[in-house]
Amino acid sequence: MITVTRDGAVLRLMLDRPARRNALGTEGGRALDAALVAADRDETVKAIVLAGAPPAFCAGSDLKELGGLSIPAMCDHEAITAAVARRIALLAKPVVCAVEGYALGGGFILAVSCDVVVTAADATWRLPEVANGWLPPWGLQALIARVGPVRARMLVWGAEPIDGREAHRLGVADLLAPEGGALARATAYATALAALPAEAVTSAKRFFEPLAAHDAERLDAAASRAFAQDCRGPAAAATLARFTVKA
Structure with a gap:
């Protein structure tokens, strides 16, 4: 699951x-969480890079895994990944994606x-x-912190996909790389961070954490409740029927 x-x-x-x-499944989410914790505890690690094996970074939730779950069980499944994403802000080491x-x-x-x-x-x-x-069931505070509530709302509606250039322009991404160059650029940036005094890098991360991740757990809980309610609507029911989710 994680290399x-x-x-x-x-x-x-x-x-x-x-x-x-x-795709993010329960086993993979737990493996990623364990890998992040281990990296944070390793004093010889100064920075972490998170990437995806080709052809993509990540397609989202594992719909095959979700297919046999009830709506409450789907919420529990998504809560596992939500906790992993929130943990990133709490690590001492910087994580570059x-x-x-x-x-x-x-x-x-x-x-x-x-x-x-x-x-x-x-x-x-x-x-x-x-x-x-349905509403995305977790992580919206991280998006709001990056782009503000108005742009976050537009992106959550998802009426049109955006490319990397537009993601960079909107503030979804911090650094822009040429096609095929994201991992190399991320590694170079992580290497530059790793060369800085570790205690100061951690202090900077911890200072900004309350601002970047403010109220994230409560907002995830609110989004999860909306997600569960939305999943009982006709549009969601039609989508979920394709994956045999039991209401």
Whole structure:
């Protein structure tokens, strides 16, 4: 589920389920959480890079896994990934995300939950949840912190996908890389962070954490309640029927 490699003081965590487009399942979410915790506790690691195995960063939730779940069980499933995304803000080490291919749904939100986001210019970013009939059930505070509430609302509606250039212009991503260059750019930036005094890097991250992640757990709970309610509507029911979700 997660491939771990080392480049000096930088640890690279790779979502590695290419057959499922690196979709987020329960096992993978727990594996990512464990890898993040281990990296944060390793004193020789100074920065973390999060990426996805080709062809994409992450396609969002694993709909095959969700297919047999009731709506309450779906909420519990999504809460696992929500907790992993919130943990990123609480780590002492900076996490730099590299997005190639596409970041969809939960993959989009996982990416923007990282401290620094690098996107390839041709990457596709989209939140398809509203088109499916429901509100994204977690991570919206991370998006609001990056782009503000008005742009966040537009992106959550997801009426049109955006590419990496537009993601960078809007503030969804911090750094823009050429096609195929996001991982190299993210690694270079993480290496630069790793060369700085570690205690000062951590202090900067912790100072800004309350501002970037303000009230995130409560907002996730509110979004999850809206998600559960939306899933009982006709549009969501039609979407969920394709995956045999039991209401």
